[in-house]
Each structure stands twice: as C-alpha cells, then as structure tokens.
Amino acid sequence: MDEQILNNLIERSKLNDQKAFRSIVENYQYMVYSLSFRLLCNEEEAKDIVQETFIRIWINLSSFRTDKKFSTWIYTIASNLCLDRLKSSKHNLQNNVVNEALINMISSDNAEQDLINSELQTIISTLTNELTPKQKNVFILRCIEELEIEEIIQITGMTAGKIKSNLFLARQTIRQKLEKY
Amino acid sequence: MENTKLDNTINNLRRQKPELHDATLLTDSIMKQVTLSSNPSKPTFLIWIRTISSSAAVLLLGLLIYQQTNVTEIEADTAPTLLVEHNINIDSECIQNQDYNRTYLLKTYFCHMVSNSIKNQRLQSYYQQLNN
Secondary structure, eight states: HHHHHHHHHHHHHTTHHHHHHHHHHHHHHHHHHHHHHHHHHOOOHHHHHHHHHHHHHHGGGGGOTTTHHHHHHHHHHHHHHHHHHHHSTTTTOOOOOOHHHHHHHHHHHOOOOOHHHHHHHHHHHHHHTOOOHHHHHHIIIIIIOOOOOHHHHHOOOOOHHHHHHHHHHHHHHHHHHTTTO | OHHHHHHHHHHHHHHOOOOTTHHHHHHHHHHHHHHHHTHHHHHHHHHHHHHHHHHHHHHHHHHHHHHHHHHHHHHHHHHHHHHHHHOOOOOHHHTTOOOOOOGGGGHHHHHHHHHHHHHHHHHHHHHHHHHO
C-alpha cells in the first residue's frame, strides 16, 4: 500500500473513522494471519491472533507515530501475542503426522504444488516443534517472512547478537531434524 | 548436502502462504469488536454517575456546614439570656434540666418567678421573726 494512502488511513482511523480502519484491516490481515499461522501452526488460533492484534491496534492507534513503519508495529503486536500463546498452556500442538508433502518439500528445490493449510501446519510444526518460542519467532521472522535484522530488533526487542545466536540454533535444530528424512 | 536440504525447505516454506479462506468474515468480526470497543456509552454513563454523585455529596456537605453555622448563630443570640439564668443561680430542677432553647424560655421564666416568690415569702417571714 502506498505510504501516503496508508498515513491518510491511519490519521482518519485515529479520528474514529471505522471505514478507514476497515481498509487497514483488509490490507494487513493476510500478513498477520501468515505470521501467526506459521508461529502457532493452528488456523483457529491464528485467526484469534489476527482479531486480537487489530483490536489492540485500534485501541492504541493514537500512540502510533507515523515516522515508524506501520508493518513493523503490527508485526510487534502480533508476534508478542503469538509468543504469549506459545508460552501458555492453552496452545494446541497439532498431531505431527509426517506425510509425503514434507518429503517433497525437502527434496524439491521448487515445490510447485500448493499445500492445504493442514499439510502446511503439519510440516512447520514438525520442523519447529523442538525450538524455543524465541528461536521459532526469530526463525519465522527472518527466514520465512524475510524481514531485515534491524526490523527484527524492533519487533522482538532483542540485540542483533541474540537474534543471530537464536537463528543459528534454530537452523541447527531444523538441519538435524532434516537429516532423518 | 544438509544445507541444501535446509535451504530448499526454507525456500519452499516461503512460497507456501497459508490460505485465509473466510477473510471477509474475519474482517467483519474484527470490525464488530472494534465497534464494541469504541462504543462510548458505558464509560460516559459511569462518568455521569460519578459526576452527579460527587456534586450531590458536595451540595450535602455545603448544606450541613450552612446548617451548623446557623445553629451556632442562634446559640450565640440566646447566650445572654442563658448567662442571666445562670447568674440567678437557682437550684431548681426545672432550670437544671432545661434545654437551652427558645421554646422553653417562658417556662424557665415561670420557674424563676415561682421560686422567687417562695424565697420572698421566706425572707418576709424571716424579717417578721426578727422584728418579733
């Protein structure tokens, strides 16, 4: 979305314009859903996080400064909510049944076939279930969502060194897991 | 070899975006909650109740202070009369038990007159005895 249009939508939303806020939700809900689905490996929980994230954004919109990146702010709220969910006992871990899709994903350098959500969540869950919430968060943000280290520093509040060490450990754990296949 | 496996997997995971099937429903649900959270009726109602009860409390306090001031003024007005009564120093029960109030003022004077007439009679009989 164009930055000027986005800033205009934010300013209007700050003045309680719900139509403007709806446009923001429509534009960013996929991004939040993608991150929360990949972190939580659960469709329903991911949708809950999307809802909670946007409600928090609406409530705290007045404190958002337009000199910051809006997507980074959204990522910060969403990833904090996901981390809380991962740490809590409420989080439902899916049954990790390794299927053909995972084997295909590992062996193929360009898997064309689109996976359904249940297959995707099984794969991500199988690969990342031994990671700590922090390692998982950093791995998803850096390797899958392809965010810059600077942006991850803002989102997680960790130092660059900590991010790199968490990323190294996450990659090592996943690499060891892949050796089995 | 293992790095290739890892990189392949990561690349493929990047391409696979989770599908959001009922996006419009989710948006509607979010907007519904946003409307609920931004509905100012409850806080306004509470603020009104608080304002009204605070004003009532202040008014009552003011009224109480005003009443107290009036009572003190009335007591101050009646004070000389009471002083005279004390100076008479009559140990009559009706005076001792009297409430320092304007309502009982006539009654008090009547008591004084009665007790004075008794004392006068006694004094007269004393003078007569002395003369005799």
